[in-house]
Amino acid sequence: MASTLTDFLEEARLSARALLDYGEHFFNPTVRLGVTGLSRAGKTVFITALVHGLTRGGRFPVFEPLATGRIARAHLAPQPDDAVPRFDYENHVRTLIEERRWPNSTIDISELRLVIDYQRPNGADRTLTLDIIDYPGEWLLDLPLLNKSYEQWSRESLALSRETPRVHLAAEWHAHLESLNAQAREDEQATLTAARLFTNYLRACRDERFAMSLLPPGRFLMPGNLAGSPALTFAPLDVPIDGTAPEGSLWAMMVRRYEAYKDVVVRPFFRDHFARLDRQIVLIDALGAFNSGPEALHDLQAALAGILDCFRIGRGTILSSLFRPRIDRILFARRQRRGREGRTDRGRDRRGGAFGGACDP
Numbered sequence: 044m045a046s047t048l049t050d051f052l053e054e055a056r057l058s059a060r061a062l063l064d065y066g067e068h069f070f071n072p073t074v075r076l077g078v079t080g081l082s083r084a085g086k087t088v089f090i091t092a093l094v095h096g097l098t099r100g101g102r103f104p105v106f107e108p109l110a111t112g113r114i115a116r117a118h119l120a121p122q123p124d125d126a127v128p129r130f131d132y133e134n135h136v137r138t139l140i141e142e143r144r145w146p147n148s149t150i151d152i153s154e155l156r157l158v159i160d161y162q163r164p165n166g167a168d169r170t171l172t173l174d175i176i177d178y179p180g181e182w183l184l185d186l187p188l189l190n191k192s193y194e195q196w197s198r199e200s201l202a203l204s205r206e207t208p209r210v211h212l213a214a215e216w217h218a219h220l221e222s223l224n225a226q227a228r229e230d231e232q233a234t235l236t237a238a239r240l241f242t243n244y245l246r247a248c249r250d251e252r253f254a255m256s257l258l259p260p261g262r263f264l265m266p267g268n269l270a271g272s273p274a275l276t277f278a279p280l281d282v283p284i285d286g287t288a289p290e291g292s293l294w295a296m297m298v299r300r301y302e303a304y305k306d307v308v309v310r311p312f313f314r315d316h317f318a319r320l321d322r323q324i325v326l327i328d329a330l331g332a333f334n335s336g337p338e339a340l341h342d343l344q345a346a347l348a349g350i351l352d353c354f355r356i357g358r359g360t361i362l363s364s365l366f367r368p369r370i371d372r373i374l375f376a377r378r379q380r381r382g383r384e385g386r387t388d389r390g391r392d393r394r395g396g397a398f399g400g401a402c403d404p
């Protein structure tokens with residue numbers, strides 16, 4: 044009953060917002076373009092290069108509107124969403140051009156508004172507002188959690204962590220897990236330790252040598268302002284898939300926090316950000332996985348399948364029933380990479396390209 048009511052309120056809220064968005068679009072066409080990809084896929088560099096090219100009249104020979112002069116002018120406008128950090132464009136340009144290095148990793152969503160004056164093919168002058176949204180692809184991999192119980196998620200995460208090469212990286216967390224009794228009283232310290240070891244295991248999997256991609260929950264490695272909060276302090280337990288957690292137990296505590304993660308992190312992201320995107324670019328760093336061997340490649344494949352699921356917006360999917368997303372075009376792009384960061388990469392990329400080779404996509 045409670046969930047029907049929540050769904051109903053959610054539905055009403057989405058409809059009201061869609062109407063508002065439609066009204067605004069009518070007078071001032073706005074396109075919200077999402078740019079995503081797994082960690083280090085090249086999102087920040089790609090957006091910086093794109094905005095730099097558009098605002099400074101860069102050379103994009105295959106981009107017809109710019110190449111033929113139909114885009115008259117593009118300039119940055121103030122950040123539209125009060126609750127979303129601004130994409131730090133100026134700083135990224137400085138890092139790339141003046142400091143001649145790659146930007147630091149970004150761990151949160153960010154957004155930039157660009158206003159483009161252009162001419163339609165029929166000659167009419169128009170203005171388009173383009174909101175570019177940079178967000179971690181790892182967050183998309185949280186979508187299946189919405190349909191999964193804590194017990195199911197625990198079972199799957201444990202099974203994955205017992206495969207090679209993950210099993211070696213999970214040794215410390217597995218040892219701690221052995222010492223836990225799921226039915227025992229809830230225990231904050233045991234939960235904190237389990238969450239820390241589980242996060243360390245995820246971090247080790249992401250390490251350059253292993254380059255694993257499938258690492259949900261997505262926010263564990265990118266906690267942002269939720270670091271240390273209970274919604275991010277849980278871990279899988281070895282519990283029966285169809286069991287029920289006894290009241291007051293460690294297991295019940297984990298279930299509560301897992302559900303909080305869905306409520307505080309996953310649903311708001313899909314509702315407030317993902318469902319509002321009109322177009323989507325997904326960047327893929329395939330060579331990173333190639334360099335790390337068949338397991339990494341297999342893992343990347345599974346992660347991409349998970350990301351693709353977020354764009355299967357047919358009837359009866361979790362997405363269509365909960366969030367009614369409106370993306371109608373998706374571009375997948377694989378970045379050419381000549382090496383990995385911190386090694387031969389930097390030196391070589393100083394030559395060529397708008398940012399010393401940083402705009403291959």
Ligand SMILES: Nc1nc2c(ncn2[C@@H]2O[C@H](COP(=O)(O)OP(=O)(O)OP(=O)(O)O)[C@@H](O)[C@H]2O)c(=O)[nH]1
Nearest residue numbers: 082083084085086087088145148149384401402403
């Ligand atoms: N050769 C080449 N390397 C690139 C290019 N773009 C990014 N890289 C490399 O990929 C790394 C990641 O680029 P970013 O743009 O920071 O990637 P990101 O997806 O924003 O990464 P996170 O914010 O950590 O998720 C850089 O540090 C470079 O090593 C490019 O156009 N060409």
Ligand SMILES: [Mg+2]
Nearest residue numbers: 086087148149
């Ligand atoms: Mg980034």
